[in-house]
Amino acid sequence: MKTARKEDVRSHCAVNYGVEIFGDRWSLLIIRDIVFNGKKTYGEFLKSEEGIATNVLASRLAFLEEQGILSRAPNPDDRRKDFYTLTEKGLDLIPVVVSVVIWSAKYDRKSYVLRDKEFSARLAANPAQVGEELKALVRDGGCLFPESKG
Template sequence: MKTTCKEDVRSHCAVNYGVEIFGDRWSLLIIRDIVFAGKKTYGEFLKSEEGIATNVLASRLAFLEEQGILSRAPSPDDRRKDFYTLTGKGLDLIPIVLDIVLWSAKHDSKSYVRRSKAFVARLRRSPMQVSEEVKALVRDGGCIFPESKE
């Protein structure tokens, strides 16, 4: 189980804090799904190709909300569903996710960003500019590849 308060962290090292908050596989994949595919609901996250278990998804969503990375609000169309969006703190993770994309593209020949070599090339050329554009896009409810939403 992840720690939920700053007093419970193993150390006050900046790397450790980040690892404890967003360093597990599922948390970053949830953030990826919001940024790249525009997923917003529990059901949409559940459909991701990595096959997250329902209990793990529920736990990670609750943890990310507790940590101020995600906010949850009822769907305007269906009050039985909740929409998860990135908070300011969550939006600040976008440059990290984009750096992971660049690192993976460099070191894993099978790594890909769906349908967009051009996006990776642009990210390599102007990482700060692309990062700010993506943050603004996601802040306004958009995503990088809206057609990839399942």
């Protein structure tokens, strides 16, 4: 897969730029896994229910790192594994993901987010505040649903 570099995007239309940098399905799901489930390693991302192929995952992680959305560092407990975390640029995508969640919950009555009534209510009442709280939580190494890492 040829990866787009900042200087070789098709156009500098704001929608196009965003879609080329982070707008594919797998990139958004990787960001989701970090924010909502606290996943940090290649193996954890690979276990997501959507079933990403190994070569696609490796490519997307490298691309997101190249674009400054993810940073990669060796796992202090197992130097053979790397931890992926969101950079400040990546953290700034959390409100975008929150907007997708709100839209999806509105039109997908089986959306997982609807299972958590308290979170759904907070999200509906003040999405900007929830987005900022999520940014702070993830910046500090946390996630929204730490028990659903698997």
